[in-house]
Every structure is written in structure tokens, then in C-alpha cells.
Amino acid sequence: MLSPIIIGQVIVNGLSLSAIYVLIALGFTLLFGIMRVVNFAHGAFAMLGGYALYYLYGKYALPYPLAVPLAALIVAVLSLVLETLVFRWFYQKMFQSMIGLLGLNMALMFSSVIVWDVYERSIPPAFSGVLRLGGLILAADRLMVIGIAIIALLAFWLFMTKTRYGVAMRATADDVEIAEAQGIDTRTIYRLAFLVAIFMTALAGGLYAQIYALSPFMGERPLIVAFVVVILGGMGSIPGAALGGVILGFTESILSTFYGAAVSSFVSFGVVIALLIFRPWGLLGKPE
Amino acid sequence: MPLLALNNLNVRYGQIVGTSDLSLSLEAGEILALVGSNGAGKSSTLKAILGMAPYRSGKILWQGKDLKGRKPSEIVREGIGFSPEGRRVFASLTVLENLNIGAYSRDANEAAERIEQIYTYFPRLRERSGQRASSLSGGEQQMLAIGRALMSRPKLFLLDEPSLGLAPIVVERIGDILKEIQAREALAVILAEQNANWALALADRAVILELGQKTAEGPSADLLRDPKVQSAYLGI
Numbered sequence: 001m002l003s004p005i006i007i008g009q010v011i012v013n014g015l016s017l018s019a020i021y022v023l024i025a026l027g028f029t030l031l032f033g034i035m036r037v038v039n040f041a042h043g044a045f046a047m048l049g050g051y052a053l054y055y056l057y058g059k060y061a062l063p064y065p066l067a068v069p070l071a072a073l074i075v076a077v078l079s080l081v082l083e084t085l086v087f088r089w090f091y092q093k094m095f096q097s098m099i100g101l102l103g104l105n106m107a108l109m110f111s112s113v114i115v116w117d118v119y120e121r122s123i124p125p126a127f128s129g130v131l132r133l134g135g136l137i138l139a140a141d142r143l144m145v146i147g148i149a150i151i152a153l154l155a156f157w158l159f160m161t162k163t164r165y166g167v168a169m170r171a172t173a174d175d176v177e178i179a180e181a182q183g184i185d186t187r188t189i190y191r192l193a194f195l196v197a198i199f200m201t202a203l204a205g206g207l208y209a210q211i212y213a214l215s216p217f218m219g220e221r222p223l224i225v226a227f228v229v230v231i232l233g234g235m236g237s238i239p240g241a242a243l244g245g246v247i248l249g250f251t252e253s254i255l256s257t258f259y260g261a262a263v264s265s266f267v268s269f270g271v272v273i274a275l276l277i278f279r280p281w282g283l284l285g286k287p288e
Numbered sequence: 289m290p291l292l293a294l295n296n297l298n299v300r301y302g303q304i305v306g307t308s309d310l311s312l313s314l315e316a317g318e319i320l321a322l323v324g325s326n327g328a329g330k331s332s333t334l335k336a337i338l339g340m341a342p343y344r345s346g347k348i349l350w351q352g353k354d355l356k357g358r359k360p361s362e363i364v365r366e367g368i369g370f371s372p373e374g375r376r377v378f379a380s381l382t383v384l385e386n387l388n389i390g391a392y393s394r395d396a397n398e399a400a401e402r403i404e405q406i407y408t409y410f411p412r413l414r415e416r417s418g419q420r421a422s423s424l425s426g427g428e429q430q431m432l433a434i435g436r437a438l439m440s441r442p443k444l445f446l447l448d449e450p451s452l453g454l455a456p457i458v459v460e461r462i463g464d465i466l467k468e469i470q471a472r473e474a475l476a477v478i479l480a481e482q483n484a485n486w487a488l489a490l491a492d493r494a495v496i497l498e499l500g501q502k503t504a505e506g507p508s509a510d511l512l513r514d515p516k517v518q519s520a521y522l523g524i
């Protein structure tokens with residue numbers, strides 16, 4: 001049963017799923033950790049990332065390394081309109097944000113149905129073929145996903161620790177009132193955090209749509225993933241989102257390879273429920 | 289023209305009174321103590337100056353300019369630094385990152401030079417520079433909060449209850465350093481304090497607040513001799 005083909009598949013699938021999950025969950029946890037909004041429209045932004053990549057790469061055939069970041073950037077920049085119209089009214093209002101953004105999720109999903117209809121499309125893979133490494137056989141398009149995610153996560157880490165805007169963002173997450181009183185224009189920092197969060201979500205959405213399929217309803221799964229990962233790792237915790245994403249990615253990869261997708265989902269959610277009972281603040285979160 | 293003038297300031301939180309018809313003024317390089325017990329309106333006064341507390345009427349004039357309606361981050365750029373009650377350092381940031389945030393409103397390459405100066409005032413912060421602020425002792429956190437506020441090279445420093453919860457010897461030490469900084473940088477300071485003995489010893493002038501109102505004002509030396517102030521605030 002444990003042939004090199006299967007081992008390679010489990011590792012590469014696990015890593016690429018983890019990569020996508022970490023990106024989705026980071027966006028979600030940033031919005032929660034800094035602005036205290038629970039983004040029920042998160043999956044919709046992933047879906048929009050999918051359509052953006054569909055046009056740039058699938059239709060207009062831009063070079064893949066350009067199309068991927070550009071698609072995410074376009075979604076993030078256009079979404080700033082929604083930040084002004086919708087999101088900012090819910091900052092620091094956790095419960096209102098859930099209802100309001102659930103509404104926004106519906107609005108985005110059904111607007112997409114009007115524009116793109118309900119049928120599924122596919123984004124062509126950037127690479128076909130496999131890479132042989134020792135005895136392992138690794139799918140090239142999955143390796144690409146892993147590479148893109150690693151670059152994005154590294155850039156994110158450098159931004160948060162080495163740039164003044166990143167440090168200001170962490171200070172604002174710690175104490176927004178005092179951040180403002182130390183000279184940080186927190187309104188601008190919020191918009192920047194929103195931009196970064198939606199960029200990562202849309203990026204992950206594009207990759208996800210390319211691996212699976214693209215439709216107005218594809219956001220459901222990324223939204224659930226965001227919740228699961230963030231609950232696993234701890235709401236608002238950045239290392240928690242990374243750890244949670246890797247745990248969920250590998251659990252799914254291993255269980256679905258050996259026992260099928262249904263068992264995999266069942267166990268993943270079972271673990272989350274158990275965690276919420278025994279350690280409600282998540283693996284790396286802080287008890288409140 | 290005074291550096292700062294408050295004219296009949298009425299801070300209100302809904303029905304709750306923060307300050308009532310409070311007027312005071314401050315010259316450049318002067319230390320003013322704001323003394324009063326819990327709920328007297330000291331923090332409300334400082335927060336109103338920085339644009340953090342709402343006021344229903346009255347004026348706050350900074351070098352003759354009305355500050356009404358400006359955001360705190362804009363007021364900091366005018367040259368006002370703030371160290372809040374309870375210190376409120378950024379817990380998950382390092383000491384160095386906290387200091388850099390204090391210089392956020394300034395040119396990035398000015399910051400490095402300024403940090404050296406702050407480390408000279410507070411050598412303890414240099415030793416702790418890579419540590420998370422949450423791991424510092426109360427006294428060290430107070431030093432960090434002061435250092436962070438001074439990073440922007442303010443003309444006026446608003447310092448809210450630095451003595452809170454600190455051992456007397458640490459309070460004395462912070463007082464000495466404040467004196468040194470103030471003399472060297474010709475900084476104007478408004479020091480809000482319940483510890484009247486300490487605040488009056490540091491300040492040139494003082495205002496006594498009760499329930500948001502000014503009940504006495506004058507040179508510190510005079511207030512230290514005032515029998516009413518002595519019995520109410522100095523424990524004599």
C-alpha cells in the first residue's frame with residue numbers, strides 16, 4: 001500500500017492543501033485579529049480570486065507567474081470599495097460583523113451567478129507532468145502551488161516584521177487606541193490590513209479554483225476551511241493560522257488518500273469540535 | 289502666546305462629567321502637575337488635548353491653533369507626546385519595535401539616532417531591546433512608555449500616572465530621569481498624578497482637580513505650603 005507513488009502523492013497533496021489553507025486562514029485571522037470582524041464573506045473573495053485568475057490566465061493567457069499575483073491584486077484593490085461601503089462599519093463589532101458579512105457573502109455570490117451563471121469552469125493547469133525525486137513521483141502543478149504559497153508567506157513575514165507598516169499593523173492589533181495616540185493613522189492601517197488579507201485570500205482562491213473547479217459557489221469550502229483552521233490555531237493568532245493550516249492540510253491529504261473524502265471531513269470536524277470543548281482558545285491562541 | 293491653553297473645557301461622556309469649565313495654560317519648557325484623586329478628571333484632560341476624549345464646549349489652543357476635530361495621530365504630529373495611564377506598551381512587540389512606533393510620525397532615519405538618546409536616558413531599555421514588552425517589569429514598562437512617547441521629539445509631553453503601582457525607589461528614579469530629560473530638551477510636561485508629594489516636587493506649577501473642576505492653582509512651592517492642600521493631598 002505504501003508505494004513511493006502514494007507517499008509522494010500524500011506529501012505533495014498535503015503540502016499544497018496546507019499552503020492554500022494557510023493563505024486563506026491568514027487573511028481571515030488578520031481581519032479578525034486587527035479589526036475584530038468575522039468575515040463570513042471570506043469564501044466569496046476566494047471565489048473572486050478564482051474568476052480573476054480564470055480571465056487573466058485561462059482567457060487572456062498572461063504568463064502564469066504574472067497572472068497569479070496580478071489576479072489577487074486586482075481583487076484586493078477593487079475590494080477596497082467594499083471596505084469603504086461595508087466592512088469599516090463593522091470594525092470592532094464582532095457580532096454585527098457576522099450578520100452583515102453573511103449578507104455580503106450572499107450578495108457577492110448571487111451577483112456572480114448573474115454575471116457568470118452557475119456552471120463550473122476550469123482553469124487550465126500551469127504545468128502537466130511529474131517530477132521524479134528519488135523513488136517519489138511528484139505532480140508538477142502541485143509543486144508550483146507550494147512554491148507560490150511559500151513566496152507569499154515569506155513576503156508576508158518580511159512585511160510584518162521588517163517594514164514600518166507591518167510593525168504598525170501589529171501595534172494596531174495590540175491596542176488600536178494607543179497606536180493612534182502614538183501617531184499611527186489607524187484608518188490607513190486598517191485599509192492596508194484589509195488589502196493584505198484579501199490579497200492572500202484571493203491568491204489562495206485562484207490556486208484552489210485551479211486545482212478543483214470554479215463556480216460562484218466554490219467559496220463555501222474555503223470559508224469552512226478558514227473557520228476550522230483559525231479555530232484550530234486560535235482566533236487572531238498568525239502562527240496559529242500557519243499551524244492550523246498545515247494540520248488540516250495533512251490530515252485531509254492522509255485520510256482522503258487511504259479512507260476517502262467522507263472520512264477525512266468527518267475526522268477533521270470531529271477534531272475541531274473536540275478542540276472547542278477542551279481547548280476553546282485553540283492550539284496557539286490565548287484564553288480570553 | 290502660551291504653548292497650550294485650555295479655555296473652559298467641558299469633557300463629557302454622555303451625561304458623565306470628565307472636566308467642567310477647566311481652564312489652564314502652559315508655557316514652553318514648563319512642568320505642570322495635574323493633581324487629584326480617582327475620577328478627578330486628570331486623564332480626561334490629557335485625552336481631550338490629544339483628541340481622544342470628546343468635549344462638549346470649550347477650546348484647546350495649541351500655539352494659538354484650535355485642535356478641535358483633529359485625530360490623535362494628527363495631533364501627535366503637531367509635537368505632542370503621550371504616555372497613557374497603565375503604560376499600555378504594545379505587548380507583543382519588542383522594546384525596539386515599541387520605540388520605533390513612537391517615531392512613526394517622523395522620518396525613518398531620524399529614529400535610529402533618537403533611539404540612542406532614549407537608551408542613554410534609560411540604559412535598561414537598551415539591555416532589553418530585543419525582548420517582548422510583555423516580559424518587562426512594571427518599572428521597565430513605564431520607562432518604555434515614556435521612551436516611546438519621546439521618540440517623536442515632542443514639544444509637550446503628556447504623562448499620565450507614571451507612579452501607578454511602582455515601588456517608591458523606582459518612582460524616584462523615574463522622577464530623576466524626567467528632570468534630566470526635561471532640562472536637556474526644554475520639554476513642556478503635563479504630569480497627571482495622584483501621588484501629589486512626588487508630582488509637586490517635580491513640577492514648577494500645579495493645578496488641583498476635584499470632580500472635574502479646578503480647586504487650586506499655583507507654583508508648586510506655594511501649594512506645598514497650603515494647609516488645605518497639605519491635609520487633602522499630602523497626608524500632613
Ligand SMILES: Nc1ncnc2c1ncn2[C@@H]1O[C@H](COP(=O)(O)OP(=O)(O)OP(=O)(O)O)[C@@H](O)[C@H]1O
Pocket residue numbers: 301304305306324325326327328329330331332333373482
Ligand atoms: N470612557 C469613559 N466613559 C465614561 N466615563 C468616563 C470615561 N473615562 C472617564 N470617565 C469618567 O470621567 C470621570 C473622570 O475620569 P478620569 O479618568 O479623567 O479621572 P482621573 O483623574 O484620571 O482618575 P484616576 O486617578 O482614577 O485615573 C470619572 O467619573 C470617570 O468615571
Ligand SMILES: [Mg+2]
Pocket residue numbers: 330331332373448449
Ligand atoms: Mg486617570
